[in-house]
Amino acid sequence: MSTFSRAADTHPLTWRIERLQGQALDLKTYESLEGFAALRKVVKEMSPADVQSLVKDANLRGRGGAGFPAGIKWSLVPMGENAPKQKYLVCNADEMEPGTFKDRLLMEQLPHQLVEAMIVAGYALQVSKAYIFLRGEYVVAAERLNQAIAEAKAAGYLGDNILGSGWGMELFVHTGAGRYICGEETALINSLEGRRANPRAKPPFPQVSGLWGKPTVVNNVETLSNVPAIVLRGAEWFKGLSRGKSPDAGTKLYGVSGRAVRTGVWELPIGTTARELLYEHAGGMQKGLDLMCWLPGGASTDFLLPEHLDLAMDYDTIMKAGSRMGTGLIMVVDNKQNIVSVVRNLEQFFARESCGWCTPCRDGLPWTVKVLQAIERGDGRPGDIEMLEQTTRFLGPGKTFCAHAPGAMEPLQSALKFFRGEFERGIKQAG
Amino acid sequence: MSTAKPANTHAVLATDRAPRYSFHPEDREEILHCIHHYDDARAASIDALKIVQKRHGWVPDEAIPAIAGILGIPGSDVEGVATFYNLIFRKPVGRHVIKVCDSIGCFLTGYDELVAAIKAHLGIEYGQTTADGRFTLLPICCLGNCDKGPTLMIDNDTHGPVLVADVPALLERYV
Numbered sequence: 001m002s003t004f005s006r007a008a009d010t011h012p013l014t015w016r017i018e019r020l021q022g023q024a025l026d027l028k029t030y031e032s033l034e035g036f037a038a039l040r041k042v043v044k045e046m047s048p049a050d051v052q053s054l055v056k057d058a059n060l061r062g063r064g065g066a067g068f069p070a071g072i073k074w075s076l077v078p079m080g081e082n083a084p085k086q087k088y089l090v091c092n093a094d095e096m097e098p099g100t101f102k103d104r105l106l107m108e109q110l111p112h113q114l115v116e117a118m119i120v121a122g123y124a125l126q127v128s129k130a131y132i133f134l135r136g137e138y139v140v141a142a143e144r145l146n147q148a149i150a151e152a153k154a155a156g157y158l159g160d161n162i163l164g165s166g167w168g169m170e171l172f173v174h175t176g177a178g179r180y181i182c183g184e185e186t187a188l189i190n191s192l193e194g195r196r197a198n199p200r201a202k203p204p205f206p207q208v209s210g211l212w213g214k215p216t217v218v219n220n221v222e223t224l225s226n227v228p229a230i231v232l233r234g235a236e237w238f239k240g241l242s243r244g245k246s247p248d249a250g251t252k253l254y255g256v257s258g259r260a261v262r263t264g265v266w267e268l269p270i271g272t273t274a275r276e277l278l279y280e281h282a283g284g285m286q287k288g289l290d291l292m293c294w295l296p297g298g299a300s301t302d303f304l305l306p307e308h309l310d311l312a313m314d315y316d317t318i319m320k321a322g323s324r325m326g327t328g329l330i331m332v333v334d335n336k337q338n339i340v341s342v343v344r345n346l347e348q349f350f351a352r353e354s355c356g357w358c359t360p361c362r363d364g365l366p367w368t369v370k371v372l373q374a375i376e377r378g379d380g381r382p383g384d385i386e387m388l389e390q391t392t393r394f395l396g397p398g399k400t401f402c403a404h405a406p407g408a409m410e411p412l413q414s415a416l417k418f419f420r421g422e423f424e425r426g427i428k429q430a431g
Numbered sequence: 432m433s434t435a436k437p438a439n440t441h442a443v444l445a446t447d448r449a450p451r452y453s454f455h456p457e458d459r460e461e462i463l464h465c466i467h468h469y470d471d472a473r474a475a476s477i478d479a480l481k482i483v484q485k486r487h488g489w490v491p492d493e494a495i496p497a498i499a500g501i502l503g504i505p506g507s508d509v510e511g512v513a514t515f516y517n518l519i520f521r522k523p524v525g526r527h528v529i530k531v532c533d534s535i536g537c538f539l540t541g542y543d544e545l546v547a548a549i550k551a552h553l554g555i556e557y558g559q560t561t562a563d564g565r566f567t568l569l570p571i572c573c574l575g576n577c578d579k580g581p582t583l584m585i586d587n588d589t590h591g592p593v594l595v596a597d598v599p600a601l602l603e604r605y606v
Contacts, residue, residue, distance in 0.1 A: 086470065098534035098573035129470070136481075136518045137530075137574055139587040172468045177477050177516035180572055194469075194476035194502075196515040212470050255578065257536045263578035299535055299573075331536060331577070345538045349572060355515075 006267070008034060009237065012229035013222070013251060014267040017109050024144040027151040030112040036157060038228035039116055042123050043165040046231075048079065051124035055227065057235035059249040064092055064183070064220030065298060065326045067315040076207035077125050077215045088216040089122050089130040089169075090192065091224055094176060094183040096135055097298035098349060099331040102253035102265050103221035107134070107141035110225070111148035115171065117224040119157060120231060122169045125217055130171045133188050136178055145173050180353035184402050185218040186210075187355065198357040199402035222253055246271025248314040255329035256282035259289050259336075265329065271317075274330055275309035289334040293418065297326025299346050300407025302414035303333075323414065339419045340426055343412055344372040350408035361405035364395045368412065375426030385423050389416055452493035454501075458482050462501055472502045476512050480519050489520040517571070524567040525560040527605040530584040533570040536577030540592065545581045546570075548595040552602065566602070 006015040016025055016033050030036070042051050056071025077087065091114065095103040107114060114132070122130050134142055149171050152158050160168035179197050181187045186200035189211050210216025230238050239249040248270045254277050255265035261283030268277075274294065278284060285291055293303040296313065302323035304311075311317050318325040333342055351365035368391055374380050392413040395405040416423060454462070465478040479498045484490050490513055499506040513519045520528075531537075531546050553561050553568065560567045574589060576582040582591030585605055593601065 095575045096573055099536050099577050100573070101575040101577050104575045135575075137571070137584060137589075174468070174474075175478075175481070176518075177481060178518040178571075179516055191477070192474060193471065194473040194504075194512065195508075196511055257577035257580065258539045265578065295535075329577070331539070333539065337539060342535065342538070345533075346535055349534050353572060 008229070009233060010241070011251065011267045012233070012238075012241075013106065013113075013225055013253060014110075016113070017105075020109055022109075024109060024111050024148070025113075027112055027148070027155060030110075030116075034232065035112055036116050036155075038231035039119050039123075039157060040163060041231055042120055043163045043167075048124050048126050051120065051231065054235055055124070055230060058230045058238040059235075060223065060226055060230065060238070061248060061315060062220055063222035063226075063252070063327070065097060065300075065324070067325065070219060070223050073207060073219070074121075074125060074217060076205065077217060078208070079126065083126070084214050085128065086212070086214045087125060087127045088211045088214060089118060089125055089127045090188065090211065090216060090218045091118055091130070091132040091221055092183060092185065092188060092218050093132050093134040093138070093141070093221050094188060095138070095221070096180045096183055097300065097327050098346075099257055099295060099298050100255075100327040100329050101257070102255060102327065102329060104138060104141060105253070105265055106221050106225050107138065108144060111141075111144045112152065113225050113228065114145070114221060115148045115152050116157070117227045118171055119152070119162065119169065120227050121217070121219065121224055122171075123162075123165070123167060125215075126167065127169055127217075130169055131192060131211075132171070132173045133182070133192055134173055134175050135182070136176045138175075142173055142175050149173065179355070180349075181355045181402075181404060184404065187402070188218060189216060196355070198355050199404075201401070226250055241269055242314070243269035243271035244312060246312050246314045247316060252313070252328050254281075254313060256332065257329065258294075258332035259286045259334045260284065260332055261286055271312040271314045273310050274304075274313055277313070277330060278309065278332060285332065285334060289336060292333050292335045292337065292339065293415075294333060295326075295331040295411065296323050297328045297330065299349060300324075300403075300410055301326040302410045303418060304414075305418060323410070338376070339415055339422045340372060340376045343415045344369065344376055346411050347372055347408060350404065354404060358401040360395050361400045361408075364391060365405065365408055367391070368395075368408075375423055378426050378428065380423070380427040382427060382429075384427060385416065385420070388412065388423075392416070452491065452497035454483075454497060455486055458486055459501070462498075466502070473504050473508075476502055476504070476509055477516065477519075480509070480513050480516075484520060488526070489523050517569075523560075525564050527565060527586055528567045528569060529602075530569050530571035530574075532572070532574045532576070532580070532582045532584075534573035536573065537580040537582055540580035541595075542581045544595050545583070545593055545598070548598045549583075549602075552598055566605070 008015045060070045061067045182191045182197045187197040191197040206216040252270040257263045347369045354361045356362045392409040397406045462479045465475040466472045483494045496506040499509045579591035
């Protein structure tokens with residue numbers, strides 16, 4: 001009988017964590033727990049194309065928030081003898097979406113899992129170099145990842161001719177210096193090149209012309225961390241992990257923050273309901289508080305109501321309800337909060353973090369904050385709410401250079417829809 | 432209009448007139464080491480700024496052209512990068528930098544009260560440094576510690592949840 005409640009075939013991302021005491025898993029222990037078995041398998045038994053189609057078949061969708069299928073992203077990279085010699089894999093470890101604290105866990109506790117995942121993905125894409133773009137504030141993760149990379153290199157998992165495959169790659173940690181916009185994949189590439197983190201126009205997409213103009217894949221920490229288990233256990237197993245009728249595959253690191261009883265992060269089958277997250281895992285709202293509304297996966301997702309709690313937390317279901325699953329870490333807003341203040345806080349964040357590259361975002365977001373502050377004080381003017389609604393369209397998808405401003409508009413538009421009366425209370429009546 | 436035109440038609444930056452900066456030998460070596468991680472030296476600009484900042488607590492004006500020289504890029508580009516990223520300080524800061532998360536997770540769990548208590552305890556506002564040069568206070572966006580809000584960082588240490596009552600004892604640990 002196992003003393004551990006999490007097993008490799010049900011909790012592929014976190015099953016090794018129970019064996020730790022807050023320390024990072026060292027190489028020896030990681031190797032004793034199936035570590036680097038996936039890398040051995042791919043270099044001995046699989047071609048890069050095999051690994052790519054496996055990940056595509058597994059329907060692994062991007063865990064950074066957008067949910068784009070990783071296999072399709074990979075398939076756009078030029079392969080074969082005529083492909084550029086320099087190709088890059090970049091792990092987006094710039095976890096800065098407010099309410100998101102899952103990648104920190106994976107990197108601080110299981111650095112070797114991410115390192116192995118990147119080498120396996122690097123093999124599938126035949127990259128020459130890979131980078132972990134880590135936010136500067138994750139000091140512990142930086143130390144542990146650098147140590148894991150040094151250990152992996154000493155063991156022959158990195159460098160030239162990895163495990164006798166004739167293929168080799170290097171892996172580096174690049175630590176950032178702040179700014180939320182670095183999480184946008186083209187802004188991240190500019191930042192990695194040592195430039196201001198302004199987004200780039202697409203096309204060309206990074207898979208064709210990314211870092212230093214060469215084919216580049218950018219994947220989130222959690223997305224990549226799934227790859228070794230998919231290699232070991234297969235696409236069908238991965239698809240079977242999800243809950244109920246969810247069309248998505250695998251598990252998800254879900255979490256709860258806000259005024260709940262036991263906030264935290266848990267690996268659960270993708271498609272788990274928000275109600276289970278909040279009431280079974282997080283123990284419900286704190287004493288004396290009721291749930292007013294919740295953000296399904298970060299600051300840039302639309303609010304949902306208590307009536308939406310029974311929805312499966314997967315990409316399509318939450319999209320149909322008018323929001324986005326985003327990073328899948330829900331934030332609960334309790335009934336003692338003033339929703340206008342909550343939205344003002346969110347918009348202040350987006351206004352400050354705008355990179356300033358395009359006018360609607362740079363000027364529109366601070367304007368939105370000023371209007372919200374006036375409404376919060378009770379100094380709103382007639383027409384302000386209509387103006388805010390108009391702003392959600394002017395800063396919506398397609399109107400700005402990147403997804404920053406449209407993301408900022410999601411909580412605003414949903415708050416106006418669900419709680420219009422609260423905003424109207426802040427409008428000063430004429431006379 | 433002046434008839435005398437500078438030979439260099441680019442705007443003359445304040446940093447171009449700064450006194451010469453000599454890297455600490457260890458810093459120079461570390462920057463050169465970082466350059467080897469990339470296929471283009473420019474990519475080490477953020478690393479270089481962080482290395483210099485680690486030495487002085489901030490990035491002095493004269494270090495900007497020096498970094499530009501070592502990377503082979505214009506000083507204006509280095510300054511553009513230095514002023515874009517909020518963890519690079521272009522003004523002197525205190526011995527310890529307090530970064531208080533002001534994003535939504537901490538806002539819901541007591542940010543307003545916490546930051547008011549810190550400001551009152553230190554007698555400074557955001558962006559200011561205490562008269563004794565001990566603390567600088569800055570806001571920061573979500574620290575990825577939302578299950579332990581309200582959260583803040585002091586130097587490289589993350590603390591959370593931080594209650595108002597904890598503030599004096601917590602700050603006391605940073606001399």
